[in-house]
Amino acid sequence: MSSVFEFDAVSRANAGTGSAKGIRRNGNIPAVVYGGSVGPELIGLSHNEVTKKLANEAVYSHVLKLSVDGKVQNAILKDMQRHPAKDTVIHMDFLRINMNEKIxxxxxxxxxxxxxxxxxxxxxxxxxxxxxxxxxxxxxxxxxxxxxxxxxxxxxxxxxxxxxxxxxxxxxxxxxxxxxxxxxxxxxxxxxxxAEDEEDAAAEEGGDEEATDSE
Missing domain, CATH: 2.170.120.20 (Ribosomal protein L25, C-terminal domain)
Incomplete structure (x- = not known):
């Protein structure tokens, strides 16, 4: 079984809402990996596998091994969007990192x-x-x-x-x-x-009585 800090992904060619919806219908999560000397790359990950790994809190603050079509790169989970009404992940952002540079x-x-x-x-x-x-x-x-x-x-x-x-x-x-x-x-x-609650209640009642008397 792969480590909780390893994510397997596949590259995807198409961007846009329609493409993202199609990926989700197939039980996957649309994502992007960016940073470093390489341009942004559109990827997709298995929702079931991601959900299992996210159960470990350390994933959110750990250097991850992101394998895209078999090519491994160091990255961190930079951002993630969840469905507002369902317990599902709808998009993820990964940031490539250089082990010799601060993050x-x-x-x-x-x-x-x-x-x-x-x-x-x-x-x-x-x-x-x-x-x-x-x-x-x-x-x-x-x-x-x-x-x-x-x-x-x-x-x-x-x-x-x-x-x-x-x-x-x-x-x-x-x-x-x-x-x-x-x-x-x-x-x-x-x-x-x-006792404090009773004192506050008594004070409020006393204030109401004074207000009534003044009228």
Whole structure:
């Protein structure tokens, strides 16, 4: 069985909506591979095979082996379109890469130690402000994901971009623009208890009564 990071494709000659619809009717996905010193190439892939491979999150942030009519080239999955009402992929974009040149990729964040974090143990709730980071790196250094450790975060506390341990050779693009881009990645908020809800309700009722009296 082929690796999850290997995609088999066939070249296709015709572009346009009609051609793309015909490819989909045959259970395939129209796609394009571009970049590098070679021009864009129209290709088609098996929808069933692609669906199986997309079940692995690492596919989205990994160097892929794209075989087009038996010719293998390094690429990354740059973009993908899904049907708005069905769980089907309707188009894919692959970007050819040079292993000696930096690439820009969105890498998923994995939040660890949420259950044992100080804030969660005290009754707080974790909210995620970001789920991925755009990074620049050589293809060989591309991580499958970046971890965000929440163990020491208390209620009211947060984790910013500068708090994350970034693997060597990885440049987080948001941090190259200065402190104003040191964005919040996650925070732990206090949950509202029944007493607080009752207090708010009482305050609203009191406000309604004052408004009635003033009339």
């Amino acid at each position: 820009k990729v969105h890498v998923p964040l994995h939040f660890i130690n949420e259950e044992i974090s100080i804030g969660v143990k005290a009754g707080g709730v974790v909210t995620h402000s970001m789920v991925e980071l755009e990074v620049a790196c050589l293809p060989a250094n591309l991580p499958e994901y970046i971890e965000v450790d929440l163990e020491s975060v208390d209620i009211g506390g947060s984790v910013h971009l500068s708090d994350i341990v970034i693997p060597e050779g990885i440049e987080v693009l948001a941090l190259t623009h200065g402190d104003e881009h040191n964005l919040t990645v996650a925070q732990i908020m206090k949950t509202r208890g029944p």
